[in-house]
Amino acid sequence: MSLSPLIALLFPHLSDLHVTNITRTGTTLQIHAATQQPTAVCPCCGSASTRVHSRYRRHLLDTPISGQQALIQLQVRRYFCDNPECDRQTFAEQVPGPTSPYSRSTPLLRRTREIIALALVW
Template sequence: MEETSFRLERLLFPSIADVAVLSVNVNHEAIRIEARGTATEAGCPSCGSQSSRLHSSYLRFPADVASAGRRMVLCLWVRRFFCRNAGCGRRTFVE
């Protein structure tokens, strides 16, 4: 399963280095894949400061496509971090 999971991560999220597939559910109508980032910190897009101080997390649906006649739903948990730079105008940012 670990090897299969690694391949799924590279196939579904080629531009994200640190991602883990949490679950894959298949039924007659849809394939639902849930994943989340695994990096312990992220860089603020405004000032570049790294932060591991978590603000919140939520589900995003970056793609909703068909696969072999079934709907494929990608569910990606994304985290919002606090920017640690007091001089930065951006208080929080999404990984």
């Protein structure tokens, strides 16, 4: 049985990623994943780019899984913007489900924390 349908069912916010491995270190589950999109859109000018500048790994905390801390080790790419009129020369790709610019946690974890914080206020 392939893990992809199971991962998409249990973690819909990760369905656009290619999950390569899941390991456990102590009480932390590490989900190793990479993006699958062949292009990315420059956030400055909106031009699509296929020319990869470099790759790097982002570390994103996610909601706990069965009481274990979840950490997504996501490999993302930095692209060249080939539009000569654009102010940016390179930009990092964003994955709509698990990432947002400069964040070290998933939007799902941030929403969960906000709900808990608001419940504690009332």
